[in-house]
Amino acid sequence: MIVKLRKNVKVEQIEKLIGFIESLGFEVDCSFGENTTLLGLIGDTSGLDSSIIKSFEAVDEIIRIQEPYKRANRKFHPEDTVVILENGTKIGGGNFCLIAGPCSVESEEQIIEVAKRVKDSGANILRGGAFKPRTSPYSFQGKGEVALKLLLKAKEITGLPIISEIMEIGQLPLFEDVDILQVGARNMQNFDLLKALGKQSKPVLLKRGLSATYEELLMAAEYIMSEGNDNVILCERGIRTFETGVRNTLDITAIPVLHEKTHLPVIVDPSHSSGVSRLVKPLSLASVGASCDGLIIEVHNDPENALCDGNQSLRPDEFDDMARSIFRLKEAMMVV
Amino acid sequence: MIVKLRKNVKVEQIEKLIGFIESLGFEVDCSFGENTTLLGLIGDTSGLDSSIIKSFEAVDEIIRIQEPYKRANRKFHPEDTVVILENGTKIGGGNFCLIAGPCSVESEEQIIEVAKRVKDSGANILRGGAFKPRTSPYSFQGKGEVALKLLLKAKEITGLPIISEIMEIGQLPLFEDVDILQVGARNMQNFDLLKALGKQSKPVLLKRGLSATYEELLMAAEYIMSEGNDNVILCERGIRTFETGVRNTLDITAIPVLHEKTHLPVIVDPSHSSGVSRLVKPLSLASVGASCDGLIIEVHNDPENALCDGNQSLRPDEFDDMARSIFRLKEAMMVV
């Protein structure tokens, strides 16, 4: 961490600042240029809250050299994290996951049919919404506990591990038999929820917030990991930009950049990113080209009568066609 | 709501769609152009979830004519909402509020001194953080319940009503004597929290999310209001844009636009928006020029030793100087 001082700062102010920094356990390296004085902090600053230094009057600017996350940082954990589910399914470190299922679980018939169909097409994890975060209080909010039970039934019948979104700490007991707990984009910085998920041991799928930077996403993962749970899967699901011709802008660059910065698996949600079913295939294939560790796709057996997001859901046969393409491309990528 | 159909849609598909819309209680007005067929929905569509219509294969695009919020909508409530606190303090409808206090409550001495000083300068509400949402798990997270108690003591001594941020439903009992419950930007779409706050009667200060549109902010207010609590104060606190020369971009246009769209009071937080204390004054005066209903300002008696955000806090004498300017400008605005 480099601290740039203001011009014309008094010596006592500098001494006071240096004293404070040293009291935190860092060595200080001063560099006096013609126009600028810089202090370099020597030591591990990854856990240091820079704002307490920025408060000093002598300080003009703080420049971070070291990342503020540690457990999620590839520098400290060069090996890929492989998340292993109860049934042995692996995610990350070369293990590709294809997660599919309806936006919301609506009936036993629906979820079981969809589960069977996506399994036949090669999906190895089943998704299904029980609690739905909706922009409007007047929109369908999900079938809640009932939906979770139907999802468990589908798991029992097909053997597919399941993933569903948790929105509130109080819901945790309901998720006991769910394999992966999903944190939605709007809750990416719901820090109390993150801490609670860090205190239990189930894998967490953490979706990137609509305007979250890479660093903020990794800091959110760090919240979970700092409580003891290292089983975090990151999910790029489109960011908010000026472009309104599509619902969100899929940040494809996030895949290789996150792979550099962190050892955690990175998967992509092309359904929510685009919001339109006919864009799901090209975005999925693009994500494979960028070496993502998996995809999470919305599939519905009757999109026209879906209770939510029907327009971004694929029909099972469309998903089947797409899955073939994905696997073919994956194979070509092996020798790439 | 206008529904634009795809080209070359079959008659049965259109009939199916119209049948569905009519089953929801709307009349349908068809318009067949050369290139485009449009369906107009006649009736109150403010509570209609457009995505269930968008799922139909016949549909190309949905164009909303009516806003999707009702209780927060000025069209349905032309008069300004005036939020009245227990001690009679009014906010909105021409009643300007000046909220001030430290980012986080750190000690009895600190909060009481700051409270007295800001009261002397004309502040009529005291702010103070107990639970702090911090990007990093390694940063100071607030003094929690202890801080709330100190805040109550300052209220007792100065008579100032108090506001503090609530981060989680489970904290609600601790806020019994807090006058205004604040929802932070990162929790603006924490829908379970919003619903819980709608079920109690204390006024809620709702901060705009970093990348929330005007409509999303109003929908978040609608979540609270639809549960029965109409005492909502909106707060513009800067949005996230491409510009990194300043922490956030204060969206000054939000003030007049929200005043048109809603009857709720609109206040501004220039401290978090800029993140730099020396920008707080020009942004505060700009907000007054744009006719905001109030300001919320960070003031600390010892910014260099603040446990968080010291660099954006004013000292009491700086705040005093600024408050004078604000009141002078408010006066000039009266005759403007």
Added chain:
Amino acid sequence: MIVKLRKNVKVEQIEKLIGFIESLGFEVDCSFGENTTLLGLIGDTSGLDSSIIKSFEAVDEIIRIQEPYKRANRKFHPEDTVVILENGTKIGGGNFCLIAGPCSVESEEQIIEVAKRVKDSGANILRGGAFKPRTSPYSFQGKGEVALKLLLKAKEITGLPIISEIMEIGQLPLFEDVDILQVGARNMQNFDLLKALGKQSKPVLLKRGLSATYEELLMAAEYIMSEGNDNVILCERGIRTFETGVRNTLDITAIPVLHEKTHLPVIVDPSHSSGVSRLVKPLSLASVGASCDGLIIEVHNDPENALCDGNQSLRPDEFDDMARSIFRLKEAMMVV
């Protein structure tokens, strides 16, 4: 085009507006709802400037149903445009182009070596900058006319068609033997330049502006096409978003969306998008997965001594490796 009227508008105001619209040659279809009155314009509104209608006091909002571009619109030209260069090279309609070469042409030795190397690797067009748009007036501005001559020499020796950026109308005569004229992102709305390029017949590569919407990009293409030149190639090169972890955010969704909206070829520039050479390969493969019509890549034989953008340039052997991967993926995509 739908015109939404204000509430409580006087009948004379509506009549005045309708009279004006009819004078422009459109039929008007009125729809009176409880809360809203809408006027529908029947006829071809693609060339209609909506702002002249929005000026009327009676008008609240204009809702476009038809796109404001015509020549670039796939609805009016369902077949893919295939741009054919002088030597027969085709771009678009299934014809993939691989454009490669240095950011700036620096010496005869450099450009000829790079040209030979990229040709050997499968590139079919040579790029090379002569006039460089640089953020700083103190940065290297390109070798100008001299560079163009060296580029022509490389064309002569290798037979590769060449592309270079034109920054100003006055430079047009210098580009007589250049095969494709490139318009940079910063000039995407330099309307005088676009018109001048529309009046000549060489193909134009039009880069998307840093914050240009799909519609604005297509309107810029329309500027060129409306003057008579239909040989326009669109280029996605990253947009500006809040994310600063990478230079620009490659908008991968632009590829399938533009393919729907327009018949023009769509290529991708992963070098400028990311600004970092090690991200060029994953972004290139992602673009192939999203079915782009080509790539434009920076290659330099001595990146450490490049006069500009060396850090985003591949070495010839890195490019060769990547080209193999691209062609293998292209092949897999054939059967996808």
Added chain:
Amino acid sequence: MIVKLRKNVKVEQIEKLIGFIESLGFEVDCSFGENTTLLGLIGDTSGLDSSIIKSFEAVDEIIRIQEPYKRANRKFHPEDTVVILENGTKIGGGNFCLIAGPCSVESEEQIIEVAKRVKDSGANILRGGAFKPRTSPYSFQGKGEVALKLLLKAKEITGLPIISEIMEIGQLPLFEDVDILQVGARNMQNFDLLKALGKQSKPVLLKRGLSATYEELLMAAEYIMSEGNDNVILCERGIRTFETGVRNTLDITAIPVLHEKTHLPVIVDPSHSSGVSRLVKPLSLASVGASCDGLIIEVHNDPENALCDGNQSLRPDEFDDMARSIFRLKEAMMVV
């Protein structure tokens, strides 16, 4: 400038890099930390193109300490620049300018009536468009040379200095009697135009690009100034963000931030920012509150029949009312 090296870099690579930096005339200060090696460049780096250093393999990241602009930098020119027009009108350094007039000059009657009216209301400069940059080639493009002549007539009659937008170098001779040359947002990085304007001596009003950072705006000013013309006025006119409820987001923070960074005058265009006439007054007053050096406002005597942007134009009586408010607020700001 600080250069952060990659991990595990070979000594020869570092030596090569240091040799290169020294060959540019800088001293190098090395700092070896546990995890990171940093090189500090000592000397004036404001004119140094960092990308040529970033190209070296040894380099991980460049961190600028010094701004890359010099002539526009307040550090080197602490005194406010005061731009003085031919008739003695001053802009900047405490001299407030009120620029008003129609979006486009349409007829002699129009421009002369508007000129007289805005002068009576206190405007001291007349604006009027001759060449109009329009998104669509099918929209009205301005009356060109004819419009400039009418504008000159209005100048003659009213004595008001005039400002108009120049879009292309070739138009320069037509602007001989125009007092201020305006560069539009879309041309902010049309570097050839900037250089040409730097080689003449008339004041230039430089509008901030839709997605230009503060630094890029100042670098564009530097382009003009580095050619010898220091008479540059900066203009904030709204930036592009995710918010679509208003045309652009007025970046009010730009005013105090630019005042810190540069000595050049900073004015605001609330008409183009909001795109809606009823938002012009609150945004103007907000800008005065933030201490802008002037405003540029669209006024039309017959907005309903304006050939462009009628919906954002004020009528002369609305402008008169607003001007009174502006002057009253300016006065209150004096004692603030």
